Amino acid sequence: MIRDITIGQYYPVDSVIHRLDPRTKLAGTMVFLMSLFVTSSPVGYILATLVLAGCIRLSRVPFKFITRGLRAILVILLLSVSFNIFLTPGEPIFRLGFLKVTKEGLLLAGFMALRLVYLVIGSSLMTLTTTPTQLTDGLERSLRFLNRFGVPVHDIAMMMSIALRFIPILVEETDKIMKAQTARGADFDSGNLIQRAKAMIPLLVPLFVSAFRRASDLALAMEARCYHGGEGRTKMHPLQYEHRDRVAYILMLVYLLVMIATRFIRIPVL
Amino acid sequence: MSKLIQAAHLFYDYLIRDENDNVMATEPALSDFSLEIEQGSFVCLLGHNGSGKSTFAKLINAMNLPKEGTVLVAGMDTRNEDSLLDIRMKAGMVFQNPDNQIISNVVEEDVAFGPENIGIPTDEILRRVDEALHKVGMNAYRLKSPNQLSGGQKQRVAIAGIVAMRPECIILDEPTAMLDPTGRRDVLEAVHELNKKEGITIILITHYMEEAVDADRIVVMEHGKIAKDSSGRLMDDTPREIFSRVEDLKRLQLTVPVITELGHELKQAGIPLPDGILTRDEFVQELKKLRK
Structure with missing residues (x-):
């Protein structure tokens, strides 16, 4: 199991995602994680899936490599899924002894699993495309204001x-x-x-x-x-925003707004 | 030639503490050790474990400070805290375990670590990293992760990291101890190259006698000072002289290169070979002379 942790392993290829400023990628990851918790509708999840798939495609990191990180959270995943399936009150579908499976439970469990999986994939994608030094630089620069405290x-x-x-x-x-x-x-x-x-x-x-x-x-x-x-x-590669970073920030903002909007658009589920 | 490193009457003790942090005993590592090293020379420090070689190495670049005595690096006293960074820039150090001295996950970023620390401007860092990687023959691996490299390659990256700081002296503390024969050869070649082409002073600490053969000077240490041979002379001389004293080296728990040992044994058995044969070619030449 321990060999499956992909977080923190840089995958050295050249791609748009690799070339993005680490601050942009950090912000992007934050936005993506936030969006997963903001939305609760299937439309939102479909959108998140598309965006994630698009990013993976752009990063040129093999899909297999990214999903390897998932095995490490399998236990947590199974636990949270089963808790959600069995412990959510609502319209029962069938019973297993004293356990009752509800429609709401199934839905919630599904979303929960998706959230966890996307969370891990999203953060792995960042560490796979950013060298630790860049990551450090990015964090250091973005959090520099904390120095004052x-x-x-x-x-x-x-x-x-x-x-x-x-x-x-x-x-x-x-x-x-x-x-x-x-x-x-x-x-x-x-x-x-x-x-x-x-x-x-x-x-x-x-x-x-x-x-x-x-x-x-x-x-x-x-x-x-x-x-x-x-x-x-001093730095060998000082951080500098490029045109692509500005584009990425705009896309992120649009994405986040759309995800927030999905909260308010009611689409009949199932 | 000017003296790059001047160490005079050094004493250094390791303190052994009990659980309450009280000093239980002291373990002397250096006692009245003096050594001067010339700019541009290739000096090899030999000695069995605990003879004080590594302790001395750490005193050179002010990782530790001597209890008594002074170390001057290019005229700067290691006790003076203001010149600490200058001293470490001038005298770089490469350690035994290649994994434990590489900081970054990308080769070029690791090489840049030293120059970044001393505040070199960005474009100058790029130039230095380029140069340093070329000098150790690792330029092709610039964007690789150290985890993908062999031990010898990692060690050459570590050397490049020092070279990028433009040192006058590199101290290598058993740099090949964890390497296979190929890696060992590559690392030594790189080190010799730096010595000959760049004029960088090299201080090599090693257990492999074959590596000492090509040095300009060998210093044998024992009990925290320079060892003496049976006739009372200091064991601080050219490789040929040192390796002529086979019995003394054995007494100091050191070996000699295999070919030197063979020459020595043959001489003991009555064949008139000279002392201190260092290479196979030399050995062949001497044997040919005998046949005539």
Whole structure:
């Protein structure tokens, strides 16, 4: 499961989406996430689907690669879907013992699942098309105003980008430790939930130790390369809005307005 | 030649603390260690684990400060906090694990990290990144993710990251320890190239004797100072001289290059070969001389 996390893995191809300013992409992702919660009508979801499909198409990232991130949220997805199906009061369709499946429940569960799936796809799309450094730069620039309230924006952004850089490395390491422990008789796949959780201890301890060692090494390497916080830093690729970013912002605004509008347009459901 | 690095009478201790952060014991890492390194030279530091090589390396670019003694880098004292960045710019450092020193997910962005930190203007950064990647032969991988590279390639990216800061000296702390033979060769080639073509001073810490053969000078360390051979001379000399002292090196838990060892063994067995044969070609030449 852990290998399926695509968030934070940059997919290096050249596309319009890749070339957009990270601030634009951040805003776009926010707008998209907001729109998912603003709308509640099928028309809205159809529109969101079209927009998302269009963006994926433009990004030239293979669809398979994007959906890989979904496996990681499968459990949450199943849980929230079943809760919604069984616990929403309304017009019953059929009964399963004491559980009652309602039409409203089914609809709500469907929307809920779509929301979650689109949420993950939307944010994966952003991280897949934006290098962590760009992402950091984008966050740092967009949130710079928080500096005035004493929030260390640069440091947080740096921490984020380093975390993203080390995800694939630590995943690989987890895999290695797992194999090493399996070779020595550890069993990660059988037993009940508690037994499995206990089996994770010999995995987590070496992983933590190694993560701390890496962190200490990295800190040293960064210091040796003259890192001294955000002050006086320049950029190889300073952020600059281009024509395409302005177009993207206009499209985003239109999209958001339309999505809000779908809230008020009543279309008879089913 | 001028002295780039002047270290005089250095002492450094590692403190061992108990759970309450009280100092339990001190572990001396350097004791009265002095060394001067000439601009443009290629110096190799040898010594078994715990002999103080890495400690010295960290004192050069002010990662640590000596308990006693002074380190001057191009005339700047590492104790002086105002010159901290200048010193780290002049003396760059490459570490053992390539993964733990690459910060960015894209090669060129990682190379740009150093110049960005010291506030170089944008177009100059682009020029330097270009230049640095060319110098280590990694230009083709500019937009790749470090995760797609081999260990040797990652290490060359790390070197490029230092080169982009235009250092006068690069300290490499066991840069090839985690690499396969091909990666090791590529990294060393890049380092030698930088030394010869750019005149960058190289301080190489290594466990591989074969890597030390091509240095200008070898310094063997033991117990936090320069080791002495059986006749009391300091083990700080050219590779040929150092590797002539096979028995001394063995006493210091070091090996010699295989070919040197072979020459030594043959000499012990009564064949009149000279001491300190460093390469296979040399060995062949000497054998041919004997046949005549």
